[in-house]
């Protein structure tokens with residue numbers, strides 16, 4: 406990659422890591438919202454916005470760290486940029502004002518409220534994650550679901566799934582040749598909306614580890630949704646992220662998965 410001349414001679418070229426929020430809908434369809442934190446505008450922007458920005462230079466994929474970044478004339482480096490370096494932060498200052506963007510999970514899986522518990526269980530197991538934000542159509546968090554919520558729902562359901570009586574009307578097309586006057590029982594699907602914690606604890610992407618850790622400890626939760634100015638999920642911060650940062654700051658070489666999730 407060539408390095409173009411800085412615009413106005415004041416902004417060196419810099420990499421800004423792309424964060425992705427993958428949203429799974431009840432029909433299994435996935436949509437991806439890819440954003441970066443723009444240091445000039447001091448807010449999150451979409452990658453599409455970057456590509457039409459005059460400071461944009463290229464998209465860069467780091468095969469080792471498995472991260473993609475926007476390369477543009479907008480230094481200095483945004484938080485989290487150095488995570489590809491395995492020694493980054495090891496023995497560094499134990500600074501509680503470190504931005505959470507430096508340690509949060511940037512590759513976030515989210516679900517829509519209509520996703521069923523069975524689908525949720527498959528997602529949590531398949532992606533080896535302990536919980537996901539539940540988001541609305543705009544990607545704003547409306548709840549949080551954990552493995553414990555899914556297990557509790559499965560235990561409460563037991564072998565006898567709830568059902569609802571459906572009486573056929575004259576104009577209905579009867580399934581399985583059921584005659585008029587008979588009725589069928591349809592199982593009621595438990596969804597993410599039914600089992601989620603409807604209160605979302607969230608922090609702005611510019612918050613510090615001090616603020617986020619205090620909120621987690623005060624509320625007794627293990628994960629926070631990290632949101633941008635427009636309230637959309639751009640990351641997840643878990644208690645394990647904070648512990649990793651603490652251990653690395655104390656000089657321990659604790660691996661940080663480049664694309665780990667919460």
Ligand code: SF4
Nearest residue numbers: 443455458461477479
């Ligand atoms: S390309 Fe433009 S919008 Fe994107 S981060 Fe750089 S300066 Fe900001």
